[in-house]
Amino acid sequence: MPIVKPKPKPAPEVLPGVRHPLEKYLRTERLPHIWCSGCGLGIALSSFLYALEELEIDPDSVAVVSGIGCAGRFAGYVRLDSYHTTHGRAIPFATGLKLAKPDLNVVVFSGDGDLFAIGGNHFIHAARRNVDITVLCVNNFNYGMTGGQVGPTTPIEGRTTTTPYGNFEHPFNLVYLAASAGATYVARWTTLHARRLKESIKEALQHPGFNFIEIISPCPTNFGRRNRLGDALDEMRYYAEKAMIRHGVDPAEAEVVPGKEFIVGKFLEVRKPTYYELYRRKVEELFGRDA
Amino acid sequence: MKKVMTGHKAVAEAMRQIEPDVVAVYPITPQSEIAEYYAQYVADGIVRTELVPVESEHSAMSACVGAAAAGARVITATASQGLALMVEILYIAASMRLPIVMALANRALSGPINIHCDHSDAYLARDSGAVQIFAESAQEAYDYMLMAQRIAEHKNVRLPVIVNLDGFTLTHSSQVVETLSDEVVKGFVGDYEPFYPLLDVDNPTVWGPFAMPDYYFELKRAQQAGMEAVPEVFLGVQGEYSKLSGRNYKGFFEAYKLDDAERVIVVMGSTAGTAKVVVNELREKGERVGLLKVWLWRPFPRKEIADALAGKKAVAIMDRAISFGNMGALYLDITSAFAGREGPVFVNYIYGLGGRDVPAEHIVQVFEGLKDAEPGELRYIGLRE
Numbered sequence: 001m002p003i004v005k006p007k008p009k010p011a012p013e014v015l016p017g018v019r020h021p022l023e024k025y026l027r028t029e030r031l032p033h034i035w036c037s038g039c040g041l042g043i044a045l046s047s048f049l050y051a052l053e054e055l056e057i058d059p060d061s062v063a064v065v066s067g068i069g070c071a072g073r074f075a076g077y078v079r080l081d082s083y084h085t086t087h088g089r090a091i092p093f094a095t096g097l098k099l100a101k102p103d104l105n106v107v108v109f110s111g112d113g114d115l116f117a118i119g120g121n122h123f124i125h126a127a128r129r130n131v132d133i134t135v136l137c138v139n140n141f142n143y144g145m146t147g148g149q150v151g152p153t154t155p156i157e158g159r160t161t162t163t164p165y166g167n168f169e170h171p172f173n174l175v176y177l178a179a180s181a182g183a184t185y186v187a188r189w190t191t192l193h194a195r196r197l198k199e200s201i202k203e204a205l206q207h208p209g210f211n212f213i214e215i216i217s218p219c220p221t222n223f224g225r226r227n228r229l230g231d232a233l234d235e236m237r238y239y240a241e242k243a244m245i246r247h248g249v250d251p252a253e254a255e256v257v258p259g260k261e262f263i264v265g266k267f268l269e270v271r272k273p274t275y276y277e278l279y280r281r282k283v284e285e286l287f288g289r290d291a
Numbered sequence: 292m293k294k295v296m297t298g299h300k301a302v303a304e305a306m307r308q309i310e311p312d313v314v315a316v317y318p319i320t321p322q323s324e325i326a327e328y329y330a331q332y333v334a335d336g337i338v339r340t341e342l343v344p345v346e347s348e349h350s351a352m353s354a355c356v357g358a359a360a361a362g363a364r365v366i367t368a369t370a371s372q373g374l375a376l377m378v379e380i381l382y383i384a385a386s387m388r389l390p391i392v393m394a395l396a397n398r399a400l401s402g403p404i405n406i407h408c409d410h411s412d413a414y415l416a417r418d419s420g421a422v423q424i425f426a427e428s429a430q431e432a433y434d435y436m437l438m439a440q441r442i443a444e445h446k447n448v449r450l451p452v453i454v455n456l457d458g459f460t461l462t463h464s465s466q467v468v469e470t471l472s473d474e475v476v477k478g479f480v481g482d483y484e485p486f487y488p489l490l491d492v493d494n495p496t497v498w499g500p501f502a503m504p505d506y507y508f509e510l511k512r513a514q515q516a517g518m519e520a521v522p523e524v525f526l527g528v529q530g531e532y533s534k535l536s537g538r539n540y541k542g543f544f545e546a547y548k549l550d551d552a553e554r555v556i557v558v559m560g561s562t563a564g565t566a567k568v569v570v571n572e573l574r575e576k577g578e579r580v581g582l583l584k585v586w587l588w589r590p591f592p593r594k595e596i597a598d599a600l601a602g603k604k605a606v607a608i609m610d611r612a613i614s615f616g617n618m619g620a621l622y623l624d625i626t627s628a629f630a631g632r633e634g635p636v637f638v639n640y641i642y643g644l645g646g647r648d649v650p651a652e653h654i655v656q657v658f659e660g661l662k663d664a665e666p667g668e669l670r671y672i673g674l675r676e
Contacts, residue, residue, distance in 0.1 A: 068404075086372055086401055087319075088347065118317070118347035118376075146318035147327065150344045162318075162330035162344045169344075 025049045025059065027079050034073060038224075038232025040191030040217025041070060044138050045077065047194050048109065051201040062105045065094040067114035069145045071138045074109040088119030091126045094133050102276050105134075105205055112139040113151040116172055120152065127181035127210045132274040134204045134211040139174065140219035148222030155258050159226040174214045175267050176251040184209035186251060186268040190216040192239040193264060200266065209274050216256065216264075227258070293469045298461035301429040301468045302368065302394045302454075303328035305436035307338055308476035312363035315343040315354035319373040320406045321458040322396040326368060348373035352380035359389035360498050362488025364440075367391065370458055371398035374412045378419060384451045385420025386514055387498060388486070390443030391451040393421075394436060397560065397611075398458040399645040407646020408458040410560065411612040413588075414620050420514055421451040422521055423589040425559040427545075429466040432456040434538065435586075437471075440480050441528045447520035449486065457561040459646065471536060479535055518590045525587055543592035545584040546599060548574060552581025554661040555600065555635075557625060558609040559585045562642070562649050569654040580658050585621070593628035600625070603635040605661040611643045618669055638664040642672045649673060
């Protein structure tokens with residue numbers, strides 16, 4: 001059998017002679033990416049990478065962990081230390097990483113299905129412990145990668161391949177869940193709000209504690225199509241029309257309901273001891289030494 | 292009726308005709324379409340099944356166990372990591388003697404992550420106490436889904452049954468499948484009579500309590516008795532189904548041009564189809580080659596397979612997964628069946644891991660390789676080294 005070695009590919013040119021401005025953060029040999037046209041994952045990724053660039057964070061000090069699903073591809077596309085975990089396990093992996101290398105800026109970049117269905121238990125416990133990581137959740141309201149099945153954020157009456165006549169289960173309000181589980185920084189944006197999202201990611205990256213940002217994103221191929229939301233541009237128009245920027249709103253009051261106005265902004269930013277700080281304090285107290 | 296359908300559809304069609312009370316599933320490639328087809332049947336009101344789109348496979352199997360203990364007829368489907376997540380509860384299902392039927396769209400286990408076919412998921416559940424059957428085609432997947440129901444629910448068995456079908460190769464490709472009428476299937480499958488259902492409120496029962504060193508061992512022995520009851524039930528169900536369907540299911544394996552064969556391949560799943568083509572071609576050239584395709588893998592029909600292979604010159608046992616640190620599990624099964632008995636030269640071929648294609652040339656090479664085989668050799672086919 002012939003040996004087929006992957007050929008290193010040069011970065012694709014955006015326009016003749018034009019390089020991708022974020023090239024240094026991307027594994028360009030892995031591009032073009034697999035995301036559908038109109039998907040919001042690209043905006044989420046570039047907002048994150050611009051945040052890194054503007055903060056002048058040393059790429060060696062950042063690690064990206066993702067789970068399974070469309071958003072699971074983040075880990076493979078970034079030229080950073082990254083890990084693609086099994087379904088749902090990004091947060092426990094990130095917790096281990098953070099404990100082993102407390103100076104590392106650990107970012108979990110994954111989707112709603114991965115973080116809140118199969119991995120939901122890990123989310124609430126990492127938030128409860130206030131593990132010092134940043135969780136970026138791209139919420140497209142369904143399992144996009146496997147073909148658009150109902151998930152934990154699918155709204156009531158949402159059409160998916162497993163709820164062809166409408167979902168009847170209550171969805172999560174992710175920001176409320178995060179806040180009530182103990183997260184110390186909680187925000188929500190859509191992929192329309194690319195710059196605000198970037199600023200929010202910058203805040204989160206600098207904020208010690210469990211940081212959570214929900215990024216509402218179009219999924220024109222699956223959720224958008226089945227729910228007749230139009231193309232990605234229509235969804236962006238929808239965000240422009242319905243997303244109300246408010247800060248400091250009680251997350252319990254911030255449900256996302258189709259067809260209705262919804263709140264984006266920063267819900268919460270508080271400081272409380274992180275898991276590692278508490279751990280160090282206990283070791284100091286018991287043994288009189290640094291952890 | 293003959294129709295062209297994918298393996299997914301064939302399984303979903305069998306499920307529709309069985310119409311279980313509960314289906315609990317979680318999406319995973321290459322299984323997801325089974326759940327999608329079934330969700331459509333539920334939504335259209337074609338079946339009265341309660342479909343529970345749970346939050347993980349661990350929850351799927353847990354919901355199945357709960358529903359089955361309550362007295363429901365239950366089916367689920369998964370693949371790879373999904374099965375890995377289910378395995379904890381699959382052991383519980385087997386030990387609680389719950390006849391849960393599962394379609395397993397075989398896919399390689401991580402890592403590295405891979406979505407294509409091999410049998411490492413089925414091998415992971417080898418010792419779980421579930422009965423395991425391998426299908427060669429979408430037709431066999433349909434047929435065995437129906438037969439699995441009867442085998443699982445037989446009073447002497449009452450164990451989970453896994454019907455394996457190769458991911459993508461069978462799940463995503465379209466084949467001609469002959470289905471039975473709904474009426475015939477309903478009659479064949481019959482009504483389910485659960486044992487000690489939790490919903491029998493007049494006779495309250497406790498499920499899942501402790502069994503310490505005083506009883507655990509006896510319960511495991513009883514579970515083994517359930518497995519020991521499978522072969523007879525399997526043959527009986529096959530016989531009945533063959534009459535209904537006109538298809539010839541007879542025995543724990545299919546012997547293809549095996550009687551006078553000198554060199555033999557033993558394999559499970561869709562690769563048997565490729566092997567049959569090669570056997571035919573080599574037979575035309577006068578080579579005495581044959582195939583043994585395993586249908587029933589757990590419980591393993593030790594004696595019958597050993598009898599069928601005794602007297603052969605050389606046998607290639609093909610495993611689509613490695614038992615790391617040892618040989619392939621099917622190889623170990625068959626060679627151990629020859630304990631204290633004269634047997635042919637056995638060679639173990641590991642093939643097709645992570646969906647590596649298995650073209651006819653590879654099967655030709657395996658038959659060719661049997662001409663100079665050293666007993667007990669571990670070989671790899673289709674591997675770059």
